Amino acid sequence: MSERALEASARACANIALAKYWGKADLKWNVPAVPSISLTLDQLVTETRVHFDPSLRADLVRLDGRRASTKEAERVVAMLNRVRSESDLRLKARVTSHNRFPTAAGLASSASGFAALAAAASAAAGLRFNARHLSALARASSASAARSIYGGFVELPAGERGDSNLAARPIAAPNHWNLRLVVALTDPGRKKVGSTEGMERSRKTSPYYQAWIEQAPKWSRKIKRAIKERDLDTLGAAMELSTLAFHCCAMTSDPPVLYWAPATLAALGTVRELRQRGVSAWATMDAGPHVKALCQAGDAERVRHALARTPGVTRTWVAKPGPGVEVYE
Numbered sequence: 001m002s003e004r005a006l007e008a009s010a011r012a013c014a015n016i017a018l019a020k021y022w023g024k025a026d027l028k029w030n031v032p033a034v035p036s037i038s039l040t041l042d043q044l045v046t047e048t049r050v051h052f053d054p055s056l057r058a059d060l061v062r063l064d065g066r067r068a069s070t071k072e073a074e075r076v077v078a079m080l081n082r083v084r085s086e087s088d089l090r091l092k093a094r095v096t097s098h099n100r101f102p103t104a105a106g107l108a109s110s111a112s113g114f115a116a117l118a119a120a121a122s123a124a125a126g127l128r129f130n131a132r133h134l135s136a137l138a139r140a141s142s143a144s145a146a147r148s149i150y151g152g153f154v155e156l157p158a159g160e161r162g163d164s165n166l167a168a169r170p171i172a173a174p175n176h177w178n179l180r181l182v183v184a185l186t187d188p189g190r191k192k193v194g195s196t197e198g199m200e201r202s203r204k205t206s207p208y209y210q211a212w213i214e215q216a217p218k219w220s221r222k223i224k225r226a227i228k229e230r231d232l233d234t235l236g237a238a239m240e241l242s243t244l245a246f247h248c249c250a251m252t253s254d255p256p257v258l259y260w261a262p263a264t265l266a267a268l269g270t271v272r273e274l275r276q277r278g279v280s281a282w283a284t285m286d287a288g289p290h291v292k293a294l295c296q297a298g299d300a301e302r303v304r305h306a307l308a309r310t311p312g313v314t315r316t317w318v319a320k321p322g323p324g325v326e327v328y329e
């Protein structure tokens, strides 16, 4: 342990899952039941400051300038408790976090949020920077956050019950492949069913859950190989199957978890049309209605333009491969 500054800030980027995580092998330790692969994105950043303050009698959590809800605060405090127990620290903390993009809208702000929180809290508590350890710490709060510790292309293996140290690992650096992710926002509203709840409902009730768990590793392996070979057509085809299969699993839960809006299908149609015209663009959706299209840097403006003209798409922007978590004073 190094000297404790008691205060630190960290910046982390969101990531998009190319091979999706959906389903837990262990709810208590938050261990994913399938392997996932992601690309960390430079545009979607969370900045978090943690100050362990001797004058505080309770943890104080502010998110985007407002007091966190009870549910949000509980997840933050659970992370602080893990860091406190590792560092033998008793002090309460002031946590201030800002998302530089819309929250809880299927753009995985929990990934950048918990990655930044794990790094800022660990640094403030005087724990030595260790990416693998931070990844496991972040994973316990939100599995996709484990991947945001690293930049570029990242994998998070599936785990088993009690796998409390499961962590993500980097596959390739951001400059390995000059891809772009075009984000098309299709609905400004907040999502209705959180991913944790959606996954548990799928596990307990969807007749397709077992098939998803059995098939997901195959897409993950294909995607990993395609990243190494910079083969966008192979990556894109497997990525679309991975996202459609997880959404099918969610949709066939009881009661159904349907994340799509009419504009989601319209945007999927746009991406298919682009392919018919020879543009290698491929779609993916998370636990929300937005569509993100992966393409080569040189095609990004054309893809963005086509998505922006799609009925129901309210906003578009283009993200690049981004860096891993960074701690600063």
Ligand code: DP6
Pocket: 016, 017, 019, 020, 021, 022, 030, 036, 108, 110, 111, 141, 142, 143, 144, 145, 195, 196, 285, 286, 287
């Ligand atoms: C659909 O990481 O938000 O975006 O571990 O319960 O916090 P928890 O879930 P979370 O789930 C992300 C689900 C997804 C796919 C993915 O990012 O892999």
